[in-house]
Amino acid sequence: MTTYKGINGFAVQSVATDPSPLDEGQVWYNNASYAFKLAAVTTSGTWASGGSLNTARQTIMGTGTQTAAIAFGGFGAFPSPTTNASELYDGTSWTNGPNLATAVAVGVGTGTQTAALGAGGYTSIAPQVFASTAQIYNGTSWTTITSLPSVRAASGAAGTQTAALIFGGNTPGNVLIATTNKWDGTSWTSTGSLGTARTTMGTGTQTAALAMSGDTGPSKTTAVESFNGTSWSPDSTLPTATSNAGTATQGTQTAALIFGGSGFLTTTQYYDGASWSNQGALSTGRRLLAGAGTNSSALGFGGYTSPGITGVTEEFTGPGSPVTQTITTS
Numbered sequence: 001m002t003t004y005k006g007i008n009g010f011a012v013q014s015v016a017t018d019p020s021p022l023d024e025g026q027v028w029y030n031n032a033s034y035a036f037k038l039a040a041v042t043t044s045g046t047w048a049s050g051g052s053l054n055t056a057r058q059t060i061m062g063t064g065t066q067t068a069a070i071a072f073g074g075f076g077a078f079p080s081p082t083t084n085a086s087e088l089y090d091g092t093s094w095t096n097g098p099n100l101a102t103a104v105a106v107g108v109g110t111g112t113q114t115a116a117l118g119a120g121g122y123t124s125i126a127p128q129v130f131a132s133t134a135q136i137y138n139g140t141s142w143t144t145i146t147s148l149p150s151v152r153a154a155s156g157a158a159g160t161q162t163a164a165l166i167f168g169g170n171t172p173g174n175v176l177i178a179t180t181n182k183w184d185g186t187s188w189t190s191t192g193s194l195g196t197a198r199t200t201m202g203t204g205t206q207t208a209a210l211a212m213s214g215d216t217g218p219s220k221t222t223a224v225e226s227f228n229g230t231s232w233s234p235d236s237t238l239p240t241a242t243s244n245a246g247t248a249t250q251g252t253q254t255a256a257l258i259f260g261g262s263g264f265l266t267t268t269q270y271y272d273g274a275s276w277s278n279q280g281a282l283s284t285g286r287r288l289l290a291g292a293g294t295n296s297s298a299l300g301f302g303g304y305t306s307p308g309i310t311g312v313t314e315e316f317t318g319p320g321s322p323v324t325q326t327i328t329t330s
Helices: 004-008
Strands: 013-015 027-030 035-041 046-049 061-064 069-072 086-089 094-096 108-111 116-119 122-124 134-137 142-145 156-159 164-171 175-183 188-191 201-204 209-215 220-227 232-234 256-259 268-271 276-279 290-293 297-301 313-317 322-327
Touching (some): 061 116, 069 290, 108 156, 156 209, 201 256, 209 256, 256 290
Parallel strands (some): 061 108
Antiparallel strands (some): 027 035, 046 313, 061 069, 069 086, 116 134, 164 175, 201 209, 297 313
């Protein structure tokens, strides 16, 4: 009789804990759960439930990875004030972190859990007061840094705490802008403007960023633009127009993810550097949410859904990622 060892040259390994990282096709026996298991590959990205935020909120900001994220700012049910609260995610649950130096909502976040940058937004929702505030987190506390050259909200962001890019957004009088500013860790400078003035979502680095979709005033757009360190140019368009969506903040110009958005969308749009495709839907359709991670391992949290604000967190595993499956032997 043909055996696994006869085919592969080695026997199935018996372990008490599932191995990590996984290799596609890997088979093992988990002697703690008494089950044979297989490392398969996902054909489509999927979302799974994560630990909920301690404080439900919308227009929240965030950044980091799926297992080390930070959520900060936002506000609750309108017209509640903006909050200075921040929370830290460890891959399972959120814990309360240090407060922001300035309470803000509808701003942007970039960087990592222990080296985050937040900028712009509103310091007050009712009445609406725009901010140019910028602040950084060092893993212990938030500190105010040099303000943006001008006030703005609902912008896109990319990069790190010391090499960031902020682009597009809304300004007083609902005037949309295409302005792009670079941060070098000390000061902000102007660089090439977006081709289309709009609110937008962003990802990538300071010299290789993506501006994705957003609101142009009359309507939402499918437009995507890429930045080369100096100027913006049109890129592959999204399948579905969206605004007020979440994004994988650690994505790149050739590996991006955008999800949810106005209209309580559950849509997940995945970019592989050549084209966009729709992946598995969010369980909770929402807008004004935040995100973290990459297009293969992302996090979506908070936002506004029907009938109100939410603290729901969902974890995304992208297509082509190894996943553990139990082999049925009877």
